[in-house]
Amino acid sequence: MVSLTVVAVAVAAAVLVAVGAAAAAAGKFDDVVGPSWANDHVVYEGDLLKLRLDSSSGGGFASKNKFLYGKASADLKLVPGDSAGVVTAFYLSSAGDKHNEFDFEFLGNVTGEPYLVQTNLYIDGVGNREQRIDLWFDPTADFHTYAVLWNPSQVVFLVDDTPIRVYENKNATATATATTKGHHRHANGTNATAPSVPPFPSPQPMAVYSSIWNADDWATQGGRVKTDWSHAPFVATFRDVRVEGCAWAGNATDSDASEVARCTGSSWGKEGRYWWKEKDMEELTVHQSHQLVWARAHHLVYDYCVDTDRFPVQPPECAGR
């Protein structure tokens, strides 16, 4: 729907907060992320990082490193009260016109009505894989953890450790090569190299981003409800942002083959154990599978896989839904 990568406009500006508190909070986030868009709308307050939207601008931050495979998490409390028209996003993205991107987009609503959480994946520059859920809690009342796990076998979107979406690598050749898996991936049933194999994000390093912006042309109740600027500023609050992954060498290009090999092949590096691509991370546990079924049964409100108006021919990754 909306490409999030277009928001990366660097604006230098004064930070309008108490210097002592800002230094403490910035220190905690500083290792991982820094302001990347409208720096004066990225506010450090105590132990918290706040993204502000007002009629002049939204704001955003980006991770300092890029990663190939790993897990990125945010402890986030969404804009309370009237947040109609306001979108807060937490996402991973690589660069270039064949980029990959894994999105959480939190679609605000009028006071008392539920947020929707939209997830999407771009693979080789192509998105249009939206799913939407509502939540089993009020995301404006307290902090909750939103995370993306990414390895050669799967991309998993998690809310408080409950998987809400899984995108699997159905390419038995690729997963067998990368992870020595393949035992249960139709080893001899289907044709692993046939063109109908669903696409899976190629190994491009990704940065982690968050931003808040005005999207009242589409976000809330299909765009019918507009942002009420008399309720600005709209503030999304982060308590923590964590990234555990194989950190891309600062001097390497995004297509550096030795970095791909290192992050794909190694099981240990300067970041510690590459737990995110160990055997037990190649698919959901039985418990997680049950959680996913529960989340989809009770909270899924939109799935592109079954939207035959948009996709008369079902996308290949949706087979069996």
Ligand SMILES: *[C@@H]1O[C@H](CO)[C@@H](O)[C@H](O)[C@H]1NC(C)=O
């Ligand atoms: C499957 O994986 C192999 C090995 O990585 C790769 O050469 C091939 O292009 C992949 N096929 C598809 C359809 O992605």
Ligand SMILES: *[C@@H]1O[C@H](CO)[C@@H](O)[C@H](O)[C@H]1NC(C)=O
């Ligand atoms: C795999 O192929 C072998 C040999 O052709 C066959 O005996 C076996 O039943 C097949 N397994 C599956 C799961 O299709």
Ligand SMILES: *[C@@H]1O[C@H](CO)[C@@H](O)[C@H](O)[C@H]1NC(C)=O
């Ligand atoms: C796999 O694809 C090849 C080449 O298109 C074809 O000859 C072969 O029959 C296919 N095998 C299966 C199991 O579909």
Ligand SMILES: *[C@@H]1O[C@H](CO)[C@@H](O)[C@H](O)[C@H]1NC(C)=O
């Ligand atoms: C907002 O609330 C309305 C009414 O409950 C609901 O239909 C809609 O899905 C909610 N979320 C968004 C983002 O519009």
Ligand SMILES: *[C@@H]1O[C@H](CO)[C@@H](O)[C@H](O)[C@H]1NC(C)=O
């Ligand atoms: C990056 O720096 C490391 C350590 O100095 C070096 O080993 C590596 O070859 C460099 N890589 C590139 C692509 O320049």
